[in-house]
Amino acid sequence: MMRRVYYRFPSRFDLNFTIGEPFARAIGRIAALHRTHSNQRRGADLYKHDILLEIADDRTRFLPVDLLPRLADEVTESADFRISIHETLLRAEGRRPISEIVFLVRIVDRGAQSEVFVVKEGTAGSMDALGLKDLLKGACE
Numbered sequence: 001m002m003r004r005v006y007y008r009f010p011s012r013f014d015l016n017f018t019i020g021e022p023f024a025r026a027i028g029r030i031a032a033l034h035r036t037h038s039n040q041r042r043g044a045d046l047y048k049h050d051i052l053l054e055i056a057d058d059r060t061r062f063l064p065v066d067l068l069p070r071l072a073d074e075v076t077e078s079a080d081f082r083i084s085i086h087e088t089l090l091r092a093e094g095r096r097p098i099s100e101i102v103f104l105v106r107i108v109d110r111g112a113q114s115e116v117f118v119v120k121e122g123t124a125g126s127m128d129a130l131g132l133k134d135l136l137k138g139a140c141e
Helices: 023-031 129-139
Strands: 002-004 015-019 036-042 045-057 061-064 075-091 094-110 113-121
Touching (some): 015 129, 023 045, 023 075, 023 113
Antiparallel strands (some): 036 045, 045 061, 045 075, 075 094, 094 113
16 A cells, blocks of 8 residues: 655646545546546537546656556545546547646545545646546546
């Protein structure tokens, strides 16, 4: 059992919120988002968001969460994730990659709840920290 934290996680964050789930259940449900996708319509355009999750390893790098099959049982206290969302415009002529949106997410055990800190890396893409909050809270409901 161990914490999985990234030593370069920023001390300033874009958003802080709580999830009404215990830590192990929250990280298990969030990790289940790995290699999933969602679609979103904006005006006449349809966008696909492919979601990839990685978890901190040895405080200096990230590993894909599917390399740790018992993630919820092995991690305690705190976990840092890097969530990459690949945004693609879907049209009749074909697919066109738009951007890669990267977030650093720290989830901390607070007993019956879990506290979440979100930092967006860069300015690319249409999703912001509030959009990620909706995605994470939706996964935990």
